Amino acid sequence: MKIGLVTYKPEHVEGFDLHVYYSKWADGQVFPAAKGMQNDVTVFCDAKSIREDPSVVSISKTGLALRRNRRSNLAFDFVCPTHPGYREKVYDYLDSLSRQDIIGITLNLYHFADQEYCTCFRCTEQREKSGLGWTEWRAKTVTEFLKHAKTHCKGTFAVEMYPDPVLAKERFGLDFNAIAEFVEYFHVPLSSRDYLTNYWVDTIARDFIATLKKPVVVELSAEMPTDEKLDALLKTVTYISRHKLEAVLLLVHDSENARKISKFAVQNSDFRKWLEKYDFAEMQRIVDNWAKLF
Numbered sequence: 461m462k463i464g465l466v467t468y469k470p471e472h473v474e475g476f477d478l479h480v481y482y483s484k485w486a487d488g489q490v491f492p493a494a495k496g497m498q499n500d501v502t503v504f505c506d507a508k509s510i511r512e513d514p515s516v517v518s519i520s521k522t523g524l525a526l527r528r529n530r531r532s533n534l535a536f537d538f539v540c541p542t543h544p545g546y547r548e549k550v551y552d553y554l555d556s557l558s559r560q561d562i563i564g565i566t567l568n569l570y571h572f573a574d575q576e577y578c579t580c581f582r583c584t585e586q587r588e589k590s591g592l593g594w595t596e597w598r599a600k601t602v603t604e605f606l607k608h609a610k611t612h613c614k615g616t617f618a619v620e621m622y623p624d625p626v627l628a629k630e631r632f633g634l635d636f637n638a639i640a641e642f643v644e645y646f647h648v649p650l651s652s653r654d655y656l657t658n659y660w661v662d663t664i665a666r667d668f669i670a671t672l673k674k675p676v677v678v679e680l681s682a683e684m685p686t687d688e689k690l691d692a693l694l695k696t697v698t699y700i701s702r703h704k705l706e707a708v709l710l711l712v713h714d715s716e717n718a719r720k721i722s723k724f725a726v727q728n729s730d731f732r733k734w735l736e737k738y739d740f741a742e743m744q745r746i747v748d749n750w751a752k753l754f
Contacts, residue, residue, distance in 0.1 A: 462478050485502055571633050649678075
């Protein structure tokens, strides 16, 4: 199993195998490609574009797909996934990344906002013309978008998955089997302020590994300054390292944050004794590799 980073700065950190850089954010900020890294692009969440042109927002009977619409409980502001002008803007950005020396591109939030979206005139017309039901049309729309987006991407092509292994198709239009045909791996973010309670991470990771037909990468939040939270994070990584994961990624702010995690693991004698006592061989290997640096 690889150990890697997701970061907001284009920095390589020794001791980590895979580096993912957020090159386009949900607030609409875009950045130049991070060379030699996997570049992660937020697709249909773009608060800046919605402010500049409110007509691009996704809609439903419960209102607009905006965070301030509390009836929908959305984490981000969503653009309509069938908006042709916005799609072209995404393709142009993917082209700009792919002209650089990058490892590949990961797409996130490339799907519908939730189960009741989108009911704009364009989506309604396209669905009626397709002759498909609501769920199947939305899944076909997302799959076809991804297929075309891939033609604009260089290198390793991956997608993030909303962490719902049961209702992803009904809610977001995610057809796991169809998407698996053209991605190299699935990236599953399991974000939390801390992992003091961690059984749910193990459960969801197992579910996705059993369900998805391509390798699975799990992302955990790692902006955790206290020793207690770092210990819980590392034990959570340890538990899921028992499964057939391609990698575990740690979301950090920067390289200093990343080094703090690996240094803590190396210097925490209780944690290393715990690994040895219960024979967590894969995590022991990772920590032993970090120990060469500190």
